[in-house]
Amino acid sequence: MLSYCLFALTLVAGALAGEARLELEPAFRLLIGIESPILTGPVIQGYGLSYTVCPNGTITSFPGAEVSVDATILAADDIIHADPVGGKLRLDVRGIARTAGGAIFRFGYTGIATPNENFGKILGRAPDSESDDFGSIFTHHTFEIPVAAPELAGLNNNVFVGAGRLVVNPDRSVSVEYIASKVVLK
Secondary structure, three states: OHHHHHHHHHHHHHHHOOOOOEEEEEEEEEEEEEOOOEEEEEOOOOOEEEEEEEOOEEEEEOOOOOOOOEEEEEEEEEEEEEOOOOOOEEEEEEEEEEEOOOOEEEEEEEEEEOOOHHHHHHHOOOOOOOOOOOOOEEEEEEEEOOOOOHHHHHHHOOOEEEEEEEEEOOOOOEEEEEEEEEEEEO
8 A cells, every 4th residue: 555655646746747647558348247236235334235246258458458368257246335325336346267378367346336327227127228338437457467377467567447338238138348448657
């Protein structure tokens, strides 16, 4: 935590001096299937809690990205905290994926979703629901890469942020699509 604070202070000092700026470089697309949430109800801290199984998906790098990845999600889950006021959902996703070359790695992301009317229809599997636009979900992505997969080390050694949307697939199943970018200090 201290290192993040020092990093942030360095960025602020550089930005104030006109020296540094943050930019985003397209990195990967994450498409993850989600099942209907299992609602556990409010917890003692006052917020609502639910659990969602994420049974499938893909992580695919954009052309020209620093790290080339083509992976299939083997399993994942999402613990969702619903704010008691404010209407925000706090996401905490953890899972494992396998590359086309056979390397298995952990991935995760935390984020904030701001549901709108269509968002609720999609999650409720309403027959008239349609895919949402990007901008209702923002995330921070992390990875744990095994030593046996040095070609993926860049996923572990960089900061990635993303914007997401809910997707209603042709078979009416629901996925979440994220476009993630690497944060670069210029």
